Amino acid sequence: MKLTKTCQAGLLSLSLLLSGMFSSCTNDDPPKPYGVLPSADQMEWQKMEYYMFIHFGPNTFTDVEWGNGKEDPKVFNPTDVDCRQWAATAKAAGMKAIILTAKHHDGFCLWPSEYSTHTVRESLWKDGKGDLLKELSEACKEYGLKFGVYLSPWDQNHPAYGTPEYNQIFANTLTEVLSNYGPIFEQWFDGANGEHEGGKKQVYDWKMFHDVVYKNQPQAIIFSDIGPGCRWMGNERGVAGETNWSRLNVEGFGPGKAAPPTDTLNIGNIHGAAWVPAETDVSIRPGWFFSPSTNDRVKSVDQLMDIYYTSVGRNSNLLLNVPPDRRGRIHPNDSTRLMEFRQTVESVFSNDLSKGAKISASKTRGNSSKFAAANLLDDNYDTYWATDDKDMTASLEIDLGQAKTFNRLVIQEYIPLGQRIQKFNVEYLNGDKWEEITTATTVGYKRILRFPTITTQKLRINIQNSLACPVLNKIGLFAAPEKLSTPVIQRSEDGLVSIKCATPEPVIYYTTDGTEPTTSSKVYKDAFKLVEGGSVKAIATIEEGKTKSEVVSVVFDIAPAKWSVVSPTTDNAARIVDGNPSSYVSIKDKEAVVVDLGDKLILKGFSYDPLKSETANNVYKYNLYTSLDGKVWTKVQSNAAFNNIKNNPIKQDVLFDKAVEAKFIKLEPLQTTATAKEYIVAELGVITK
Incomplete structure (x- = not known):
């Protein structure tokens, strides 16, 4: 049978249409790079x-x-x-x-x-x-x-x-x-x-x-x-x-x-x-x-x-x-x-619990195996899962085959094509219900999410917002052991030392002679006095000493039990010497801090606790004076600086060239780390040991 030219043209059009449909379903073209890229x-x-x-x-x-x-x-x-x-x-x-x-x-x-x-x-x-x-x-x-x-x-x-x-x-x-x-x-x-x-x-x-x-x-x-x-x-x-x-x-x-x-x-x-x-x-x-x-x-x-x-x-x-x-x-x-x-x-x-799991995606680029979700579970950095260009959201479901216990998720974007993901969340199947574990924003080269330990067979990651089609190249699941919390050693202004631990009902052992604490050391039961200062080391244990925390160590100088703040005269000025570096006082620009130490002490130096924030207006340059009567002052630090305190706002210990006897100390700010009408002092102390 001989086809007319019209029939031939129609069949050709149909053939091209079917060919185009087929190729769109098996599109092997990778996503175009998005935005600026790493070299x-x-x-x-x-x-x-x-x-x-x-x-x-x-x-x-x-x-x-x-x-x-x-x-x-x-x-x-x-x-x-x-x-x-x-x-x-x-x-x-x-x-x-x-x-x-x-x-x-x-x-x-x-x-x-x-x-x-x-x-x-x-x-x-x-x-x-x-x-x-x-x-x-x-x-x-x-x-x-x-x-x-x-x-x-x-x-x-x-x-x-x-x-x-x-x-x-x-x-x-x-x-x-x-x-x-x-x-x-x-x-x-x-x-x-x-x-x-x-x-x-x-x-x-x-x-x-x-x-x-x-x-x-x-x-x-x-x-x-x-x-x-x-x-x-x-x-x-x-x-x-x-x-x-x-x-x-x-x-x-x-x-x-x-x-x-x-x-x-x-x-x-x-x-x-x-x-x-x-x-x-x-x-x-x-x-x-x-x-x-x-x-x-x-x-x-x-x-x-x-x-x-x-x-x-x-x-x-x-x-x-x-x-x-x-x-x-x-x-x-x-x-x-x-x-x-x-x-x-x-x-x-070391033990990726996603090994051997099955993973599926709600959307896959061109329905092509080249961009399949299975690529997320291999160890090849350059294989990845992606969606079609129009798809900015998608879900990935991991079936572990059996219930497993974990509390860490590692997820990586394939950044040679740019950073894309703006928001995602993670859910787990709890019985017959999906429950959210955590949410996050960016991924980038690597993101590690921590969350409370869960046991489940199925996990779901939902890409909720992406600047371009999402491109991920790795997912891993891990179980970090639940650790015994490290003890926290604190001392009040009157010299009373307390030791606390976030883990419920641990046995805490401690020493005050500089030696390492063991299960043979003194058991902590109640706060104890350490007015003159010294070293305190502590360790927490559970399970009759079988599980131990890390040893924590704190060295204290003389406690500010007898101290008082002469200047500034604000209601909360006592925070400057309350033994708590987490409390602080805002002081008018250029106003000096004067502290009465109660007794005459031999000072080897002093310490300053800033507010632990890079944006806080902490003291940078200063003069430091001492006095026996609060009237006649001797300058022991002139135009000195707490170097790098803006970027690293930690406690500053300053030693004097020679020891001095004093009953009063005065900190005079000359320059601060930011532009503000008030500067910050969290704690002022002395070094006598």
Whole structure:
């Protein structure tokens, strides 16, 4: 039978229509990239997740956080530097790299720089022939770690600082470092600038500095408040935003005081014009440099796990500072804690309960197996589940095959195609009803959600809002053990020590002689007096001592039982000496704080507790006076500063050059960390021990 031309044309049209319908159902085209994207180097950096920061220099020996550039370089004289020990510790801790403070704000260079006279060459260490950068870069290479450098552009020692010539000197210094010590994975820039109010200021040539980095180390990730490689996330507590976009608007901003607000740095910008992911920097000790006084204040495993969840678990890399001691070695307390931390992370995340599960999606891109939900349960980073371009919402259901118990969910976006998800929730099947466990906003490279332990066979993840079709490449379920809470030691203003624990009805053992508490130590039953101060260590136990908490340690000085606040005269002024650093007083700008100590004491120093917030108006620069009668005053600290207190608002212990007898102390604020009509004091104390 011969078809007419009209019939032939009709059949051809029908054939094309069916072909188009079929191809749309099996569309293998991947989603188009959304928004700005990470570079290949940024992707490699993001996958590192966790690495070590090392602060080491004259401050290690002078017991200050920020040196002033006037210290004698001979003070830097570690007795037993072993960079291989640093690298071995980092490797054993599961870290992927080490970043060293090659030059801090004091200008001291840990290598014999041609552009400075304030270096290891002028120190006693190795008779001036040492080079920390050389030793550490070689050790990192030996242990398979990447190597990074911190170089502060602020230099309180160099005579050219504050002049146009200095920028070229700093650029030469950068070239010297970046061309002599092998591959550098990250160049860390601090935005600090100037010696307090009225001091030298430098107009940094950031473009020149970046050009030097990329010329010598084109693959390096540049860190600053605004990147361009990665950004500071607004605090030094280890807490990235629960919402955390890897995008940031950088136009019109700069590092340091020119940076975006800290809350913006913490969460990024949803439609930011640049890809600048977050890096969370935090120290394992209260300060950044080693101090013998903090040997018993190394963060607990519980604290480090919280930091892990609020950094790596919130789309940020974790840069954990571990400062070497005065020998030039990582202290046993720090290294032991690092190993315990790694063991705890691995114990939680070594057993993925989603293995072998069945997973289905309410929507799949083109109904293609290439984008099937099953890709979420494999170990291939580059396979993923996606929806059609028009579908911004979808649900994923996981059937575990049998009831399983868990309390952690890991979920990852395939960020080479951009960050997309804006909101989602998680539900579990409880009997015949779906119940919500938790809600969250962004995902990014990795999101880890914590929730109360549940037992279920089925879990459901609902993508509720996405900027473009969602693209996920990994889901995992894990069970973290329910841990015994660490005891909390507190002392009232009259010297009464109490020990509490969130875990119901534990047995708490404690010591007051500096020894480690065991089940043979004294059992805590009631609060006890410790007016003159001392060390208290405690451990909580359950199950007749079979399960134990971490040991917690607190050192107290003399209690403020006899103290009174002379100034200010506000109703709540007594909070300044109530022994509770969580309470605070707002004081009129420039008004001094005067405290009557009740008795004449021999003071070795004093302490100041700020309000623990980066946005609080805490004291930065100050004068400190002492008096025997409250009338005649002796200035013992002049134009001094609580360095780095804006970014790291923790208790500040200040030692005097020599002990003084006093019955009164006076803190006179000269400059604060923010612009406000009132400043904050949480607690004022003295050091007598």
